[in-house]
Amino acid sequence: MRMNIVLTPRHRRFISRKVKSGAYGSAEEVVRDGLRRLEADDERQQRLVWLQEEVAKGFAGSASPWTRKDSDRVRRR
Numbered sequence: 001m002r003m004n005i006v007l008t009p010r011h012r013r014f015i016s017r018k019v020k021s022g023a024y025g026s027a028e029e030v031v032r033d034g035l036r037r038l039e040a041d042d043e044r045q046q047r048l049v050w051l052q053e054e055v056a057k058g059f060a061g062s063a064s065p066w067t068r069k070d071s072d073r074v075r076r077r
Helices: 009-020 027-060 068-076
Strands: none
Touching: 009 027
């Protein structure tokens, strides 16, 4: 899908500097990388919320020993 997006002059200069530095081959690469980073941030935030909820549940419930299964479950998130 193709989109036309209006950027502020500041953002156009930023993208241009990134391309001129050689870090990216095109403006599209800069924008795609920025979107990937936003997605990664969203995923991290969702995992953090989940972890905070799990910790709250743990403090609210009875204690049980930590197992490898628990570690694996946290890693999958």
